[in-house]
Amino acid sequence: MKKLFVYMSLLTVSLISFSAVPAVANDTLYTRIGGYDVIAKFSAGLIDGFYADPAFTRFTEGGAPAEVVARDKQLTAEYMCKITGGPCFYIGKDMLSVHKDLAITGDEWSALMAIAISVTADLDMKPGDEKEFLRLVDNIKKLMNIQSPAENR
Numbered sequence: 139m140k141k142l143f144v145y146m147s148l149l150t151v152s153l154i155s156f157s158a159v160p161a162v163a164n165d166t167l168y169t170r171i172g173g174y175d176v177i178a179k180f181s182a183g184l185i186d187g188f189y190a191d192p193a194f195t196r197f198t199e200g201g202a203p204a205e206v207v208a209r210d211k212q213l214t215a216e217y218m219c220k221i222t223g224g225p226c227f228y229i230g231k232d233m234l235s236v237h238k239d240l241a242i243t244g245d246e247w248s249a250l251m252a253i254a255i256s257v258t259a260d261l262d263m264k265p266g267d268e269k270e271f272l273r274l275v276d277n278i279k280k281l282m283n284i285q286s287p288a289e290n291r
């Protein structure tokens with residue numbers, strides 16, 4: 139009877155530890171932040187914020203058809219999925235080609251980062267992952283040759 143009790147206790151402990159599936163150190167950022175659901179929410183929030191913010195009126199004046207907004211969200215999601223280590227394919231144009239002739243200023247970049255920060259704050263990432271994710275977003279400016287506001291004035 140005692141043996142059976144020990145056996146049952148061991149079985150319970152091993153079942154609990156296998157079912158919990160803790161995040162392991164070599165998980166990608168994509169996995170750690172919650173995968174595609176979280177990436178898609180980030181992308182939707184970023185693009186909605188972009189279209190709603192007067193800082194971007196010169197790009198968004200007159201509005202955009204729903205399919206253009208959906209395309210922006212989808213391509214941004216695929217891009218973020220890919221650069222966080224997820225299993226997505228990005229089929230849009232590269233960041234430099236698509237943004238280089240838009241003359242994006244440092245202040246516009248800061249306005250976009252403010253949206254990214256506020257959207258990310260609602261996504262329940264662990265603080266270290268949130269920092270890494272936002273650093274990754276901010277680094278995109280280097281791919282577009284955008285300078286920080288101080289360098290830009």
Ligand code: HEM
Pocket residue numbers: 194197210213214217218229230231232236237240242246247250275278
């Ligand atoms: C202040 C910052 C930014 C501004 C003003 C901006 C503006 C734009 C504009 C106007 C377009 C449409 C260009 C066209 O169709 O000719 C575009 C495309 C795009 N942007 Fe940005 N963008 C910014 C930052 C970002 C960031 C941070 C990302 C990624 C997270 C991003 C991802 C994309 C993608 C995926 C496309 C579509 C590429 C394609 O059509 O193949 N953009 N952006």
